[in-house]
Amino acid sequence: MESRRSVRSPCVSVCALDEKDVCIGCHRTGDEILRWTVMTDDERQQVLENVARRERSSLI
Secondary structure, three states, rough: OOOOOOOOOOEEEOEOOOOEEOOOOOOHHHHHHHHHHOOOOOHHHHHHHHHHHHHHOOOO
C-alpha cells in the first residue's frame, strides 16, 4: 500500500487580502484559498509555485 502525503497549505494564519486580492500572509489569491480543499495535489503544487513567484516579486 502506497502512502502519499498531501500537499500542505501555505497558510500562516495571517489572513488579509491586499488590493490585488492576494493574502499578505500566504501569498495565495482569494480564489486559490477558497478552492484549496478541492484541488488535486498537482493543482496545489502549481499554486505553491505561484506563491513562491509572488513572494519573490513582493521583495523587490
